[in-house]
Amino acid sequence: xxxxxxxxxxxxxxxxxxxxxxxxxxxxxxxxxxxxxxxxxxxxxxxxxxxxxxxxxxxxxxxxxxxxxxxxxxxxxxxxxxxxxxxxxxxxxxxxxxxxxxxxxxxxxxxxxxxxxxxxxxxxxxxxxxxxxxxxxxxxxxxxxxxxxxxxxxxxxxxxxxxxxxxxxxxxxxxxxxxxxxxxxxxxxxxxxxxxxxxxxxxxxxxxxxxxx
Numbered sequence: 254x255x256x257x258x259x260x261x262x263x264x265x266x267x268x269x270x271x272x273x274x275x276x277x278x279x280x281x282x283x284x285x286x287x288x289x290x291x292x293x294x295x296x297x298x299x300x301x302x303x304x305x306x307x308x309x310x311x312x313x314x315x316x317x318x319x320x321x322x323x324x325x326x327x328x329x330x331x332x333x334x335x336x337x338x339x340x341x342x343x344x345x346x347x348x349x350x351x352x353x354x355x356x357x358x359x360x361x362x363x364x365x366x367x368x369x370x371x372x373x374x375x376x377x378x379x380x381x382x383x384x385x386x387x388x389x390x391x392x393x394x395x396x397x398x399x400x401x402x403x404x405x406x407x408x409x410x411x412x413x414x415x416x417x418x419x420x421x422x423x424x425x426x427x428x429x430x431x432x433x434x435x436x437x438x439x440x441x442x443x444x445x446x447x448x449x450x451x452x453x454x455x456x457x458x459x460x461x462x463x464x465x466x
Contacts, residue, residue: 266383
């Protein structure tokens with residue numbers, strides 16, 4: 254298996270879907286440049302989980318700025334010794350979370366900024382969305398034990414999931430995979446990992462493709 258079909262792959266998914274684990278393993282095994290979101294450095298995140306109404310707007314603005322700065326820098330710096338680039342997020346993540354976390358009037362202002370920023374970034378050749386139901390997401394979140402995530406509610410995860418899928422299904426100018434991973438454990442199972450790699454490495458036409466291994 255190889256990833257010769259794509260120069261830039263983005264792994265997306267809800268909180269706890271396994272994005273970082275999968276992107277990191279692919280980068281290690283297939284000599285890819287790895288871009289990981291630096292979310293743990295955001296000082297607003299723990300505050301947001303305690304008081305979302307107060308901290309939603311500064312959180313979303315700071316994430317948008319940080320993600321844009323990182324992607325702009327990393328995607329413009331080509332590494333001749335790497336076969337391709339893989340990331341554990343794309344800029345649409347900012348849009349998805351802001352739409353659910355901000356009131357309508359504030360989101361209108363945010364969207365103007367987002368549109369300007371997102372249009373200046375290269376789009377991934379393939380966007381792979383890891384789909385897990387909410388119960389499995391909560392299990393993963395509790396298993397990894399980040400203190401500020403332990404109070405995340407199932408209703409919040411459901412809203413984020415719905416928002417992702419609604420956005421993704423409207424994309425006609427991207428190659429998008431929605432991969433149902435509910436019956437898989439690609440972190441612990443080598444067979445499941447190889448199945449995921451085989452799915453992602455295939456050549457797909459533009460549009461949205463739903464895969465149920």
